Amino acid sequence: MKELLQRSWKKRGCRSRKEIFAAEVDLVAQDGRYLVFIEVKYRKNGKSGSPFSAVGREKQRIISKVAMFYLIAHGYRELPPCRFDVVGIDGEEIHWIKNAFDFCR
DSSP states (O other): OHHHHHHHHHHTTOEEEEEEEETTEEEEEEETTEEEEEEEEEESSGGGOOGGGGOOHHHHHHHHHHHHHHHHHTTOSSOOOEEEEEEEEETTEEEEEEEEEOOOO
16 A cells, blocks of 8 residues: 555655654655655555545544654754645545644644
């Protein structure tokens, strides 16, 4: 699944910065000037509901905290433009929502 996502990401002209920085962030990538934190949710089929429904407010808050830790741990003195994307994989279909949510405190 992750390999499929990485191929899709490279086709879009983006490059991976770090894979699995923490248990809560699946990918950290560079997309032009944006540092992108990507959450990936997989569902074998639609019977389990939408993969996007698993990224609620609390999950967004956790991902935001991990993003801040990432920036501090990697020595960013100024905040770069960041984006939070969510990728839903439903069977073999990949649905990518760019800027799926804002930073949560």
